[in-house]
Amino acid sequence: MRDLPHHRPVLAGMAYHGISGSGVRLEALPEGHLLHVLGAIEPTALAAELVKAGFAKSSIRKAGFRQWFVAGDEPLVPASIDSLVAALVGKAFVMDQSHGRVRIGVSGRSSRALLSRGTAVDLDLFVFPEGHSAMTMVGHLSVQIVRTGDDSFELTVLRSFAESLWDDLAHMAASAEKDSA
Incomplete structure (x- = not known):
């Protein structure tokens, strides 16, 4: 009889240690x-x-x-x-919901500008303070956004959409970098 499959973090194969650039860092958070x-x-x-x-x-x-x-x-x-x-x-x-959802960290001085490319939520610090959260859409995906610091956010998405959200965020970060160059 075969052993049961081992748990593999959903973003393990995709730059699991994060993406940094243009004032933004994307990070796959622990699947706690x-x-x-x-x-x-x-x-x-x-x-x-x-x-x-x-x-x-x-x-x-x-x-x-x-x-x-x-x-x-x-x-x-x-x-x-x-x-x-x-x-x-x-x-x-x-x-x-531990095995059904994935958390992605978005931080850096341009994190709010990056997220503004994908959602209509007003992420200004005075409107959306630390600890505040909102269920919203980022592109076509349902996501919970939580402000975890002045320039840091955590996005929670259904596990089956985590790779798609990661790709969208990476694409938005790359577009922001091109726009600022």
């Missing part, structure tokens, strides 16, 4: 964990439950009405998710 939480729980209460369940280093991103993504670089530990599910009974539902 991504939980989708749905329910009538406030983010502060959710944050407290995350700490108790061992997700202290995770971040909470608004994903819609009474919906959040909990993202982090560490691999998912089954006991932690079981603990979180038990703590949220009657308040919220938790769905593991």
Whole structure:
């Protein structure tokens, strides 16, 4: 009997260590964990439950009405998710999206200009501050954009579209470099 296939990060074959140029860096982020939480729980209460369940280093991103993504670089530990599910009974539902979505980092002084080529979201720091997130389209792909710093963003996309988004971002970066030359 053959061994089960090993997990391979979806962007492993594509410049996995990143692309830098023209003030922009694209980076495939670790495929740690991504939980989708749905329910009538406030983010502060959710944050407290995350700490108790061992997700202290995770971040909470608004994903819609009474919906959040909990993202982090560490691999998912089954006991932690079981603990979180038990703590949220009657308040919220938790769905593991870790193997279904991929995160891409976009950073650098031109990151906002690059993303503005693909989305209509106003990414000005005063309108879209650090920690803010939005579900939007980048080109033809549904993506969640999160501001993680002054000049850094994280994009979360369905796993099957990760390579397409990476290609689109790389193409937009190359076009920006040509335009600035």
